[in-house]
Structures are given as structure tokens and as C-alpha cells.
Amino acid sequence: MSGGAGRAGAGGSLIEARDLELSFGATPALRGASLAADAGEMLAVMGPSGSGKSTLLYCLAGILQPSAGEVWFGGRRIDTLGETERSALRRDRFGFVFQSGQLVPELSAVENVALPLLLGGMRRASALAQARPWFGRLGLDGLEGRRSGELSGGQAQRVALARGLIKAPDVLFADEPTGSLDSLTGEQVMGLLTAAARDQGSTVILVTHEPRVAAYARREVIVRDGRVSSLTAGRVGP
Amino acid sequence: MSVPLTLLGLLEREPSHGYDLKRDYDLYFGRSRPLPFGQVYSTLARLARDGKVVTAGVEPGEGPDRKRYVITEAGVSEFDTWLAEPAAPEPHLQTILFAKVVLALMLGKPAGEYLDAQRAAHLARMRELTELKQRGGLVDTLLADHGLFHLEADLRWLDLTVARLGALAREVQR
Numbered sequence: 001m002s003g004g005a006g007r008a009g010a011g012g013s014l015i016e017a018r019d020l021e022l023s024f025g026a027t028p029a030l031r032g033a034s035l036a037a038d039a040g041e042m043l044a045v046m047g048p049s050g051s052g053k054s055t056l057l058y059c060l061a062g063i064l065q066p067s068a069g070e071v072w073f074g075g076r077r078i079d080t081l082g083e084t085e086r087s088a089l090r091r092d093r094f095g096f097v098f099q100s101g102q103l104v105p106e107l108s109a110v111e112n113v114a115l116p117l118l119l120g121g122m123r124r125a126s127a128l129a130q131a132r133p134w135f136g137r138l139g140l141d142g143l144e145g146r147r148s149g150e151l152s153g154g155q156a157q158r159v160a161l162a163r164g165l166i167k168a169p170d171v172l173f174a175d176e177p178t179g180s181l182d183s184l185t186g187e188q189v190m191g192l193l194t195a196a197a198r199d200q201g202s203t204v205i206l207v208t209h210e211p212r213v214a215a216y217a218r219r220e221v222i223v224r225d226g227r228v229s230s231l232t233a234g235r236v237g238p
Numbered sequence: 239m240s241v242p243l244t245l246l247g248l249l250e251r252e253p254s255h256g257y258d259l260k261r262d263y264d265l266y267f268g269r270s271r272p273l274p275f276g277q278v279y280s281t282l283a284r285l286a287r288d289g290k291v292v293t294a295g296v297e298p299g300e301g302p303d304r305k306r307y308v309i310t311e312a313g314v315s316e317f318d319t320w321l322a323e324p325a326a327p328e329p330h331l332q333t334i335l336f337a338k339v340v341l342a343l344m345l346g347k348p349a350g351e352y353l354d355a356q357r358a359a360h361l362a363r364m365r366e367l368t369e370l371k372q373r374g375g376l377v378d379t380l381l382a383d384h385g386l387f388h389l390e391a392d393l394r395w396l397d398l399t400v401a402r403l404g405a406l407a408r409e410v411q412r
Contacts, residue, residue: 222357
């Protein structure tokens with residue numbers, strides 16, 4: 001695990017959004033969205049299409065900057081950092097898995113997995129040596145030299161998962177990680193994601209509209225109209 | 239789950255003692271509700287009375303009953319007919335939830351909150367089933383999958399209903 005996972009923010013959480021607001025043109029995407037996740041926690045963010053759940057994830061990850069509100073990570077406010085610092089944060093402390101893998105087509109599978117290490121300045125031979133064991137772990141033995149066009153959807157997504165986790169990120173952001181996969185392949189990817197994140201102690205922010213995927217998380221919140229609601233089972237009212 | 243038909247199916251596989259039938263029933267079909275021995279033998283007695291099974295001698299050994307049961311042609315026919323006929327799709331839960339939503343809206347009560355609470359309860363159960371899948375074997379996985387897909391269907395209905403609450407309120411409050 002990398003260094004900061006144990007450092008909590010002001011509220012005791014590892015990563016936290018406070019009253020985020022963001023509009024795209026005249027369309028508000030976030031209207032006072034707040035959520036917090038603890039170190040090592042897996043949190044599902046659910047909600048209908050267009051509710052703002054992906055926008056919230058991108059703000060938490062420092063990809064988008066909210067127009068109002070605050071984002072905290074490891075006791076430090078990060079939404080006010082410059083692009084260079086936020087880029088370094090994404091590279092060094094965060095991991096990402098998106099719906100369709102988004103592998104670099106010019107690189108082999110093992111180079112894709114090693115990419116975060118290479119971008120961090122690690123020597124090529126060392127980076128590839130660290131990337132190779134992931135292929136056995138994720139059932140991808142023998143596919144190290146394939147390019148993304150030569151992989152099935154499930155294989156490409158497992159390669160993307162290895163790339164997201166290879167630096168043992170403090171936070172793994174997963175945006176509909178099984179959205180393009182059939183049920184059985186999606187289940188395999190979620191099983192691997194859950195086990196690997198747990199082994200590494202990574203916090204996972206999992207955006208999904210699929211309840212069967214959200215069920216892998218310990219807790220879920222729902223985003224509606226740019227705001228976040230926590231769900232608690234039990235009787236409504238007094 | 240029909241106990242007589244399930245026992246007939248197990249007997250179509252091979253002639254068995256009551257004890258073996260209970261063991262296999264509990265292993266595959268009765269995980270949360272094991273079959274009492276009394277029900278096994280009373281069911282077998284009824285099946286024998288109706289000509290669906292016959293006993294093939296009594297063997298010495300331990301246990302309350304060492305009769306070996308064999309399925310008859312009539313038993314095979316009944317089991318195969320049941321197997322081939324699709325079960326009636328039963329939207330059992332929706333009727334309860336639908337009644338709650340409509341009544342809540344009629345009475346001006348917080349239907350959205352009731353639905354969110356139901357949604358959380360469904361997700362909590364789905365989480366339990368997902369954990370069962372992760373630590374169990376293939377049989378557990380298949381049983382959990384069945385529950386998960388049904389719960390997911392309910393959740394899709396809940397989501398759609400939440401999105402339609404405003405229109406539904408106007409409809410039922412007229």
C-alpha cells in the first residue's frame with residue numbers, strides 16, 4: 001500500500017466531497033453533492049443516467065474541478081490544486097478503471113499494465129517485471145504480448161484492472177467497470193477487483209447503475225439530481 | 239418448492255432410502271429449510287399410496303426406516319410432466335410494493351422514502367447473497383444468482399416507480 005491510505009481527512013475519511021456544485025453550460029450536474037469514504041472501504045455510487053454520479057467521481061479524482069464546494073484527500077484539500085499537482089496525484093495515488101478498458105492500442109497488454117509505473121519514471125525492465133505477475137493473478141497467462149484489439153472484452157477489462165491496481169493506489173475509481181461485459185465475465189471482473197483491492201487495502205469508489213455490481217460494495221449511496229442520498233435499510237419514519 | 243415432486247425426481251435418479259433422500263434434498267434444495275424426517279416418510283407414504291413409488295424390501299441397518307423406495311411408471315410420468323411445464327410467473331412482491339406505493343400516495347405519505355427503504359433492504363440482501371457466492375461453491379453460487387436476479391428485477395421496478403412517482407401521485411389523487 002502506498003503511504004497515505006492511513007491519513008484521514010478532517011472528518012476521519014480518506015476521501016471526501018463537500019457540497020460540490022458543477023454545471024455544464026446551463027445544465028447543473030452537481031447541486032451540493034457530498035460523500036465520504038474511509039480507507040480500505042468499497043463504496044458504490046448508484047443513480048439513474050444523467051444523475052451526476054460520474055461527474056461526482058471525476059471531481060473526487062481531480063479530473064474535473066467543481067465550481068463550488070471542496071474535495072479532500074488524506075487530510076489535504078485537492079480541488080484548489082493546479083493541474084500539475086492534480087495530475088501527479090492521479091498518477092501516484094489514484095487508480096482508474098473505466099467502462100471500456102481504454103487501453104492504449106499501440107502498446108502490448110503488459111506495457112499497458114506497466115504504464116502507470118513507466119509514467120512515474122520507473123525503468124522499463126523493472127516496470128514490466130512488476131506487471132507480469134498480474135497476468136497469472138487475473139487469469140491472463142500468455143496474453144502479455146497481445147494488443148488491445150487482440151483481447152476479448154473481459155480480457156481487456158482485466159488488463160485495465162491490473163493497470164488500475166498495479167501501484168496499489170490509495171483510491172481506485174471504477175466507473176461502470178462491468179458495463180460492457182456479459183453477466184458471467186462481469187462477475188469475474190468484480191470478484192477480482194474486490195479481492196485485489198481488499199488485499200492492497202485500496203479504497204474503491206465504484207460508480208454503477210447495476211445493483212448486482214453495487215452488491216460487492218460494503219455501502220452504497222444514490223445520486224439523484226446532483227445530490228447524494230445515503231440509503232439505510234429499515235423502517236421509514238418514527 | 240414441491241417436496242413430493244422433488245423426491246420423485248431424486249428417486250428417478252436411483253432407488254433410495256428415506257435417509258438418502260433427506261440428505262440430498264437438504265444438500266440441494268433445503269439449505270435454509272431442511273426437510274424434517276417426519277415429512278420425508280409421510281410424503282413417501284402418500285406417494286406409495288398413490289402408486290407413484292413402491293418399496294423394494296426392508297434392509298437391516300440403523301435408522302428408523304430401511305425401506306428402499308423405487309419410482310413407478312406413474313411416478314416418472316408425473317415428474318416428467320411437471321418438469322416440462324413452465325411454472326407460472328409470479329409477480330408476488332410487486333403486488334405488495336405496488337399496494338404500498340399507491341396507498342402512500344393516496345394518503346399523502348412519503349412514498350419515495352418507503353421505496354428507498356425497500357431499495358436499501360433489497361441491496362442489503364443482495365450483498366449477503368454476493369458474499370455467499372464469494373465464499374461458497376457452485377451450488378451456492380447458482381442459488382444465490384437466482385435470488386440476485388429476482389431482487390434486481392424488483393429494484394429496476396423500484397427505480398422506475400421512483401421516477402414516476404409524481405405522475406402516479408397525480409393519477410391516484412384525482
